[in-house]
Structures are given as C-alpha cells and as structure tokens.
Amino acid sequence: GLGRAYALAFAERGASVVVNDLGGDFKGYGKSSSAADKVVNEIRAKGGKAVPNYDSVEDGEKLVKTALDAFGRIDIVINNAGILRDRSFVRISDEDWDIIHRIHLRGSFLVTRAAWNHMKNQKFGRIIMTSSAAGIYGNFGQANYSAAKLGLLGLSNTIAIEGRKYNIHCNTIAPTAGSRLTQTVMPQDLVDAFKPEYVAPLVVWLCHESCAENGSLFEVGAGWIGKLRWERSLGAIVRGKNQPMTPEAVRDKWEKVCDFDNASKPGSIQESISVLNDALSQIESQGNISMNSTSSGSVVSSSVDTASIVGRELATNVYTYTHLEPILYALGVGMSTKDPDHLKFLFEGSEEFCCLPSFGVIPAQTSMFDGVPSLPGLNIDLAKMLHGEQYLELYKPLPTSGQLTSVSTVADILDKGSGAVLLIDVNTYCGKDLVCYNQFSLFFIGAGGFGGKRTSEKAKVNS
Helix, strand or coil, rough: CCCHHHHHHHHHHCCEEEEEECHHHHHCCCCCCHHHHHHHHEEEEEEECCEEEECCHHHHHHHHHHHHHHCCCCEEEEECCCCCCCEHHHHHCHHHHHHHHHHHHHHHHHHHHHHHHHHHHCCCCEEEEECHHHHHHCCEEEEEHHHHHHHHHHHHHHHHHHHHHHHHEEEEEEEEEECHHHHHCHHHHHHHCHHHHHCCHHHHCCCCCCCCCCCCEEEEECEEEECCCCCCCCCCCCCCCCCCCCHHHHHHHHHHHHCCCCCCCCCCCCHHHHHHHHHHHHHHHHCCCCCCCCCCCCCCCCCCHHHHHHCCEEEEEEEEECHHHHHHHHHHCCCCCCHHHHHHHCCCCCCCCCCCCCHHHHHHHHCCCCCHHHHHCCCCCHHHEEEEEEEECCCCCCCCCCEEEEEEEEEEEECCCCCCEEEEEEEEEEEEEEEEEEEEEEEEECCCCCCCHHHHHHHCCCC
8 A cells, every 4th residue: 555655665765664564454453564574575675675563653662763773763754554443423432433543643643753852853854644635624434534634634734833943844645545445445446546656756755855845735646746725714803892792793794704705825823813913903993894894994094105104214223232132032932951952042151152043133123113103194002013024034143242233114014904014124233244134014003094005015925
C-alpha cells in the first residue's frame, strides 16, 4: 500500500528507511513481521538502506530508537499507520471508537513526539500526517475514523506553528489510493487505478529540505494534487449597541450569514479573530449594521484632506537602552535559559550575545503615536485605538545597547466606515545606518465615514 510506496520512493533517492509495520489485518487484529521484512528486502535488493520495525505506533519511542540505532539520526516521520472499524454511528462500540483514535491520532502524536527533540536539536525535520476525505467531508459508517482523521489535521496545523522556528515543517495529506484498507471498500478496478505510486511523489517533495510548504493540507490521488483551505462568508452583525442578541435576529440575517460572495480565506487564528474585533468596533460606533457596510449609520469625520496627511512626518524619537532591555524582551517572548540555543539572547557574557531580530519593533513603537491625534480633519481618540497588523524588515543586526533613532511617517489612510486605519511607516537608524523598518496599522473607532479608499497598495503583506 502507501507505506511500501513511500519507503521505496525515499530509498530510491538515497534515504535510509525504517519500515514500520505491525503486520496486522485492516481491523487491527494479529501481528506479523512479513509485511515489513518484504519491503526491507525489496529496498536492499536495489542497493538501498532499510531496517524493519514491528512495534505498534503506540510505542513511538521504540520506532524512533530503531532509526537512531541504525542510522544515527531521524529527519522525516511519515505517520501512515491506520486501521478501520467501520460501523454506522449508533452501532460504534467504545472499543471501535477508542482503537481508531489510539492508532490514527494518538499513534501519530506518540511517534512525532518521540522524534521531536531530535529534529529540534538538529534544526531540521519534516513530518507528514495522513488525513482522509472522510475526515474532511464526512462519510457514512466512519464516524470514528472521520473524527480521528480530522483531529490529525488540527494536530498537524499546531505542530507546523510550533516547529517553524526550528525548521520543522508539518503537512497533511488526504490520499486516495489502493491499499489494505481501501481494498475493503473500493472495487478492484479502482484499487488498481489509484496506485500508491501516484501519492508518494507528493510526500517526497513535501519532505525535501528545499520545500518551504508548512501547515498545509493536500488531497492527492490518481496523479492529481489539490491544496485545500478554509473559506468563510463575510457574515453579518446580528445585534445592535446595548441591545440583546435574539434568535429572530439570527433568522433575519441568515441569508447574509451563509452568503459566500466575496468570502474571506482565513489562514491563521489571528486572521480568524480579527473579524470579531472589527465587528465589536462597528457595533460600538454604528449600532446594528451588516459586516460589509461601509457607511450606513456611521459616525462621520469632518472633511479629511488625505493628500495633506499621507507622507506627513509625525515624529523623531531617540531610544536609549542597555543590554537589559533586549534580554527582558527575549524572556517576555518565550526564550528560556533551559534551551542552549536561547542563551545568546539572554546572557550578555555569551560570545554570540545578540538581540532577537523582532526586538526591532520596540524602538519603533516609541514614535508610533506621536503626532497622530493632531492630524487635521480626523476624529481621533487614542482611547478608541486598536493595534492591527505589524510588519518588520531588519537590514542589519541590532546593537545590544546604545541609541536608536526612529522617524515615523503616515504611509496611507483608509476609510473602513466604522473607523479609519492609519498605516504608519517607521525607519530606525543607528547613527546614519538604517537598521530596520516597521509598518504599523492603527484602527481608530469612529474616525471613518469620510469617503476615503478602503485598501492600499502600500500595506505590507505579512507571510
């Protein structure tokens, strides 16, 4: 099946492979060494390097130890183990539910956790989780399997976030291929057509050191690959300021709630939550309006001459600091003295002592607000300000102490109906050398409605 195709594909390209197979049937019963041994012999017959492992994925430490003992390191984990216990929902027993989650979800967790610190220490790792169309869309008779398979996507997405700074990438595939599992539910002609060899090349590419893909989901089969993402309607606000939210209001707005015209595609929890902040600000300043309204019931600022605002220099500030500020910042964002790689950010006596690159936002923030309240024509109240997107470019290593001079200017101003967004550019200098550039987006509730544009080509895009 798929495991054999992966093992042969990686070995063919020079990888040393641990072939893990408990050797049971598709329901998880029994045990045999023959399945793993057969693939190992195939690889060795072609001049490749492979060793077998017959442990359950619930013994993740043993699987990883096999790789370390045989090859001295572990770079890639393909979580592919799986069984089926298909039943209609009401007929699923506790055992049928538990064993599916133990093998698919908990097994993937245990094997990946066992490999994690080795990947972290070597600053490289590639992990694949195996989901399913049943998990993404649901499938009759597979409630236990579907739940575990979509759980793997959530696990993968979080691992991708936590592993990013260590060059550990984690992606998820939802393959359709002939295997020991699918031959029980697919006609033989489809089993023959959906070859595992039409899935393996995607997995090999996702695990290559030059592949930057991380935290993504792909459907794959029959030589076709497609990437999936979430889509969300613009939605609707269904309550007014100081008014209760009622089922009747939900009913009346239901068509708008479910309207996918101009839908957004949130890619992170931050993007997901940002719409709620926008909704709160609109409710506070306008009452009951729809999410994509730009002016109805808005608090209108007086006439705004945007041409006189854009490009205006707001302030020049000098930030003086010692080595303590970068250290306190590093501690504040999660650096730990228990991690040897973090000591260069925390111990001023280290030969490699330096600032975290993101410390560049700190001196820039000192000049972010100066001059903003006095911009002509804008109804600006700093007490009604929300800090939105933050973008940083670093041109030179930041000094660990000294003086940095930041100059802030208005890059653009946007009218969001319920408020105004100011894009503030801040250039920070050490002497005459430009060391970093920041762009802040500031949302001011109640400052919109002046008829300005809603988007800007000057806004920096965060990756």
